[in-house]
Amino acid sequence: VQLQACGGGLVQPGGSLTLSCAASGFTLDHYAISWFRQVPGKEREGVSCNSAGDGYTYFADSMKGRFTISRDNAKNTVYLQMSSLKPEDTAVYYCATDLIAGTICPPTYPMRYWGKGTQVTVSS
Numbered sequence: 001v002q003l004q005a006c007g008g009g010l011v012q013p014g015g016s017l018t019l020s021c022a023a024s025g026f027t028l029d030h031y032a033i034s035w036f037r038q039v040p041g042k043e044r045e046g047v048s049c050n051s052a053g054d055g056y057t058y059f060a061d062s063m064k065g066r067f068t069i070s071r072d073n074a075k076n077t078v079y080l081q082m083s084s085l086k087p088e089d090t091a092v093y094y095c096a097t098d099l100i101a102g103t104i105c106p107p108t109y110p111m112r113y114w115g116k117g118t119q120v121t122v123s124s
Helices: none
Strands: 002-006 009-011 017-024 033-038 045-050 057-059 067-072 077-082 091-097 118-122
Touching: 002 091, 017 033, 017 091, 017 118, 045 067, 045 077, 057 067, 077 091
Parallel strands: 009 118
Antiparallel strands: 002 017, 017 077, 033 045, 033 091, 045 057, 067 077, 091 118
C-alpha cells in the first residue's frame, strides 16, 4: 500500500494549486482519503477528507469555501483543489488513509498509511 502526494509548489497569495494523491496497492473505491498539513514546530492539522461511496467531504473551518476535494476512482487518485491561498496555508501537505472500508469523514481511527509530503509555499 502506497500513497504518493504531489503537486506542491510556490504560489502567490490569492493563487490556486491542485494537489494529487495517487494510491497504489489498493483501490480507492471503498476507502476515505484525508489530507493533513504541517508547519515545522507546529502540530499536524487536518485539512480535508473525502469518503468513498457517497463522496461525503469534510473540511476544516479555515479551508471551507477555498478548498475542494474530489476523487477519480478510475485513476485511483484524490485531488485537493486549493484556491484563494494565503501565506498561512504554507505547509507540507500529506495524504493518508485509515484503510477501513466505509469510513465516513472525518475519520475517527488513526491513519495507517501516509504519503510523503508535498511542500506548498504561498508567498509573493
